[in-house]
Amino acid sequence: xxxxxxxxxxxxxxxxxxxxxxxxxxxxxxxxxxxxxxxxxxxxxxxxxxxxxxxxxxxxxxxxxxxxxxxxxxxxxxxxxxxxxxxxxxxxxxxxxxxxxxxxxxxxxxxxxxxxxxxxxxxxxxxxxxxxxxxxxxxxxxxxxxxxxxxxxxxxxxxxxxxxxxxxxxxxxxxxxxxxxxxxxxxxxxxxxxxxxxxxxxxxxxxxxxxxxxxxxxxxxxxxxx
Numbered sequence: 001x002x003x004x005x006x007x008x009x010x011x012x013x014x015x016x017x018x019x020x021x022x023x024x025x026x027x028x029x030x031x032x033x034x035x036x037x038x039x040x041x042x043x044x045x046x047x048x049x050x051x052x053x054x055x056x057x058x059x060x061x062x063x064x065x066x067x068x069x070x071x072x073x074x075x076x077x078x079x080x081x082x083x084x085x086x087x088x089x090x091x092x093x094x095x096x097x098x099x100x101x102x103x104x105x106x107x108x109x110x111x112x113x114x115x116x117x118x119x120x121x122x123x124x125x126x127x128x129x130x131x132x133x134x135x136x137x138x139x140x141x142x143x144x145x146x147x148x149x150x151x152x153x154x155x156x157x158x159x160x161x162x163x164x165x166x167x168x169x170x171x172x173x174x175x176x177x178x179x180x181x182x183x184x185x186x187x188x189x190x191x192x193x194x195x196x197x198x199x200x201x202x203x204x205x206x207x208x209x210x211x212x213x214x215x216x217x218x219x220x221x222x223x224x225x226x
Contacts (some may be wrong), residue, residue, distance in 0.1 A: 016135050019099030023138030026106065030115040033053040033221045034123065035204050036137050038161055039145040040154075041127030044171045047204040048145055049122045050082055055214035061119040061221060068097040068126045075124060085113045096131035097123065102138065109211045120221060129158040140224055141217075147172040152186040155193055163193045167200070169213065174203040 030148065037045050053063045066087040067076040070088055079086035087105040089097060102123065123139065125132045133191035147153055149172060155162045162168065168190060175185075186201050192197065198216060202209035 002083050012116050013134060016099045019103060020136035020138045023099060023102055023106070023150055027121075027138055027140070030118075031225055032118055032121055033224050034137070034139040034141075035217075036123045036125060036132075036139040036142040037145065038125050038129075038142060038165065039127060039146045039147075040129050040150060043127070043145045043147040043150065044079055044226050045127070048169065048171060049124060050079070051083075051204040051207065052122075052214055052217065053082070053084055055210060056100050056120060056218060056221075059214075059218045061218065062117060063120045063122060064109050064113065064118045065122045065124060066097075066102060066109075067124050068101070070094070070126060074163075078146045083111055085109060085118070091126060094131075095126055095128040096135050097125050097137060098135050099137060119225075129154070129161050133160050133164045141166045141220065143169060143173050144168045145169045148176045151183045152181075152189075154187065155189040159193050162190060165194065165197055167198050167213075167216075168194070168201065170201045171204055173201045174206045174208055203206070 037049065039045050049065060056063060065076070065079045067073070067079065067086055067088045069075065069088070069090060070093060073088040076086040076088035087108045089101050089105055091097065091101070106115070109118065109121070123137055142165050144161055144171070148170065170186070200209055200213040200216070202213055206208065
């Protein structure tokens with residue numbers, strides 16, 4: 001008896017690619033720059049977005065956030081308390097966000113604050129170092145955040161997400177003396193995996209390195225809008 005293997009990944013990804021293309025055109029037409037923030041849980045995505053938004057405001061840029069979590073709306077509430085419009089997506093178990101979810105969240109932002117009043121949308125993806133890489137969300141930039149306590153071996157163990165990222169942030173550098181993090185090894189692996197993506201050593205808590213990161217990002221946003 002012959003066997004048949006059904007591959008469901010391709011139809012799902014093909015559908016997502018179509019939705020991502022539609023989202024990208026929608027963002028372009030609205031003049032909105034979109035950043036897909038990737039990391040494992042606990043790396044400091046939320047605190048980094050908050051610290052980044054505070055500096056982008058100095059450049060006259062208005063942000064909104066789409067929060068992706070398996071459950072809860074804790075991070076979305078944190079954003080709203082900071083004065084940033086936010087929409088929560090609960091995936092119900094999925095380890096990534098997809099284009100159809102982003103489309104619904106963008107509709108909610110448009111009906112609420114209005115896309116015309118937003119310059120930058122941060123998509124805080126589900127904390128995962130594997131699944132989100134496969135799903136284009138129509139973003140201009142994907143940012144990978146690794147925190148010092150996670151260890152310098154993460155690029156070796158999860159090369160795909162580090163190869164995919166358009167910028168690399170190493171967060172929590174203020175606590176580096178307390179951890180056995182080999183900076184030379186970290187940079188050596190990234191030199192091989194993704195030598196062109198800019199790297200920033202930051203601390204969202206203390207502000208170290210955040211000005212350099214945000215100045216680069218503001219230039220990227222202005223260049224895209226021009």
